Amino acid sequence: MGLHEYLQGIRNIHATGEAVEETSYYGQLEALLNEVGTGLSPAITCVLTTRNRGAGIPDGGLFVARDAVRQAGDSALLARAPERGVVGVKGPAQDVDRIARSAQVGRYLDRYGKVLVCNYREFLLVGVDADGRAVDGERFT
Numbered sequence: 001m002g003l004h005e006y007l008q009g010i011r012n013i014h015a016t017g018e019a020v021e022e023t024s025y026y027g028q029l030e031a032l033l034n035e036v037g038t039g040l041s042p043a044i045t046c047v048l049t050t051r052n053r054g055a056g057i058p059d060g061g062l063f064v065a066r067d068a069v070r071q072a073g074d075s076a077l078l079a080r081a082p083e084r085g086v087v088g089v090k091g092p093a094q095d096v097d098r099i100a101r102s103a104q105v106g107r108y109l110d111r112y113g114k115v116l117v118c119n120y121r122e123f124l125l126v127g128v129d130a131d132g133r134a135v136d137g138e139r140f141t
Contacts (some may be wrong), residue, residue: 003032022130085113088104
């Protein structure tokens with residue numbers, strides 16, 4: 001799925017008039033992140049709605065796709081903490097910078113170290129510095 005297909009899918013879902021601001025677009029986001037993830041080294045797999053590991057339930061987790069994990073099966077992939085961080089998603093009307101400074105993202109940063117914050121049209125990678133403070137990384141709109 002390319003960016004054009006992602007945006008068209010979001011538009012089609014929105015056009016039904018039945019979309020819930022945050023969760024109705026999850027499928028499109030997961031497909032996009034997994035497509036992008038296959039081009040990274042190592043490849044990254046996005047799993048949406050991962051388990052609570054003490055900081056709440058993130059909207060998604062970003063896992064390193066290793067051969068050993070693949071051979072162990074899907075249950076092994078889902079049991080691990082997301083090595084590349086988690087995903088925090090809000091609806092399209094939400095401000096990504098405001099989301100990035102929320103208490104929820106703060107809890108995720110404390111637990112996972114990286115959060116990909118998005119509102120389906122803007123993406124911001126937030127990490128922590130040596131002192132544990134949130135710092136903005138790459139951004140894509």
